[in-house]
Amino acid sequence: MSKSIEHVTVLGAGVLGGQICWHSAFKGKQVVVYDLFEKGLEQCRFAHQQYAEIYKRDLGATDEQIEQTRARLRYSTDLADAVANADLVIEAVPEIPEVKKQVYRDMAPLLPANCLLATNSSTLLPSDFAEDTGRPEKYCALHFANLIWSINLAEVMAHAKTAEDTLRAITRFAIEIGMIPVPVSKPQNGYVINSLLVPLLSAAQTLVTNGVATPETVDRTYMVMNRGASMGPFGVIDVVGMKTCYDITQYWGNLNQDEQALKNADYIKRNFLDQGKLGLQTGSGFYSYPNPAYADPAFLAEPGLDVVEEVVRLTRPQ
Structure with missing residues (x-):
């Protein structure tokens, strides 16, 4: 049996990095969250205050458990x-290859000899960065889904030089913190989760960028088509965060010379990033939080005749 992982460092205090470190600490691990900027750590601390309330409400966490979680967390x-x-x-730094490569190169000489490495990327492959780590046999992908406390999936992907002991230890860690491991048998950008999700979000954003429908219309349509879904594509984009969505869309748009993707990235930049609206993280994105419109039962209710004029207005060519 591989040695249990007890001390975890998360590189990047953004939306998902903040969730990974909080949840790992909640599950008993000693955790350090690292960010290059103090501002990033401040935003992470604020997010952790929100997670404390979410965990008490949704998971039944006690005040004692929350205090123990905080005691296991350190920021640097x-x-x-x-x-x-x-x-x-x-590693949960921005989805920009050169940024990730530089982080690995800077970190390589600082790591303890037996330390394992995992990337939280799901749009980029571990093979893209294996040599930059300086320890390719101790490196693989471990990608988490947003809303980690409820969507408890962890995708495990190897590259050609990943040791089996590394995969055993990483999978054991995932299970120890309450994740359902998702083995990815063949390297693919997007893995399983985002191979399903990214085309959906891209299609939704294209509908809005091109003026075909409003975000609320798209989400309402999706949620009616998928009864029981807690949110639609734009609710998901708010959770993922505008910066991550922009980075991914811009990168692949440039790489594939995809004009529509670049238009979508520009839409996100102009309407959200330039306005300081990062999604759920800042309380403002396509929706306003903590009470987004899609969470109101009336969002999916059969309407009265009072909506006729609004439908007519939105049906006219924009």
């Missing part, structure tokens, strides 16, 4: 300090 802007005692480092 010093990379050497952050990784000094790590059994596992999870």
